[in-house]
Amino acid sequence: MPEPEIDALVFDVLGTLVDEPAGLRDGIRALDPSLDDPGIEKLVSLWQRHIDGEQRRIVEGRRPFVASDVLDREAARIVAEAAGVDDPAVVATVALSGRRLPPWPDTVAGLARLAERFPLIGLSNASRVALLGVNAHAGLRWHQALSAEDARSYKPDPAVYRLAVTVSGRPPERLLMVAAHAWDLRGAQSLGLRTANVARPVGDPPAPSDRFDLYATDLTDLAEQLALHG
Structure with a gap:
């Protein structure tokens, strides 16, 4: 330069x-302590793909703007469903993983x-x-x-x-x-x-x-x- x-x-x-992945791993691990490392990595990737894809849709005008909190809640629900967890309180806690x-x-x-x-x-x-x-x-x-x-x-x-x-x-x-x-x-x-x-x-x-x-x-x-x- x-x-x-x-x-x-x-x-x-x-x-x-x-x-970011380290914080998401910790949050996702709380969904199911029996998850092994490869299982956690798959869920982290699932979370990140959702966030990246939805932000791209918003930038391209294919979705109205929503703040990242909304996208995090969506990602948490998707990941929880993939892990077989349907406890709303647990999902709400996992949705905050992106802040820790x-x-x-x-x-x-x-x-x-x-x-x-x-x-x-x-x-x-x-x-x-x-x-x-x-x-x-x-x-x-x-x-x-x-x-x-x-x-x-x-x-x-x-x-x-x-x-x-x-x-x-x-x-x-x-x-x-x-x-x-x-x-x-x-x-x-x-x-x-x-x-x-x-x-x-x-x-x-x-x-x-x-x-x-x-x-x-x-x-x-x-x-x-x-x-x-x-």
């Missing part, structure tokens, strides 16, 4: 800063280090209420946390990234979008944001054709690269 002029960092949350997500080992310290130099903006597909829960549970530090709910859409709709541009008061090219998902960074690029890919085990890795400004192994590496450039 030659001679970067970055005024603020914009972070994806789910998958980039917190281990552990941070990656470098997340909290990495955000604190980056916050010494840059305003930090969280930008998540999680609803306002869910994002509050995720932030509190994982101990995430923000100067501003934004939910896609405010755009009544989901990433990678440009309207969601525009929330960060509006709040920052800076042109898109002065913002650096940080994410583990290549599709997320492509969405940010479409609006003119600079991009940084952070490698995570659950991320969507870059394709050979992707051209992001920075590639980092974790937030510590990202902070060091930005310090070198800055």
Whole structure:
């Protein structure tokens, strides 16, 4: 990234800063303690496919907007049915699994280090209420946390990234979008944001054709690269 002029960092949350599958595993395990690891992984995949598919339908205009809480409840019912569980109270508890997500080992310290130099903006597909829960549970530090709910859409709709541009008061090219998902960074690029890919085990890795400004192994590496450039 030659001679970067970055005024603020914009972070994806789910998958980039917190281990979403780990939190879902814990919640799904509560459905049936006898589930083995392969069974749990199948249910986690079922949950994530539902969320991804429904968010895509909303972005494409094939479904009216609903907040992520609604999608989580739908996913919980689908997963519970697949596990043979029909207790509404248990399903309601499992639906909150997406708010109890552990941070990656470098997340909290990495955000604190980056916050010494840059305003930090969280930008998540999680609803306002869910994002509050995720932030509190994982101990995430923000100067501003934004939910896609405010755009009544989901990433990678440009309207969601525009929330960060509006709040920052800076042109898109002065913002650096940080994410583990290549599709997320492509969405940010479409609006003119600079991009940084952070490698995570659950991320969507870059394709050979992707051209992001920075590639980092974790937030510590990202902070060091930005310090070198800055």
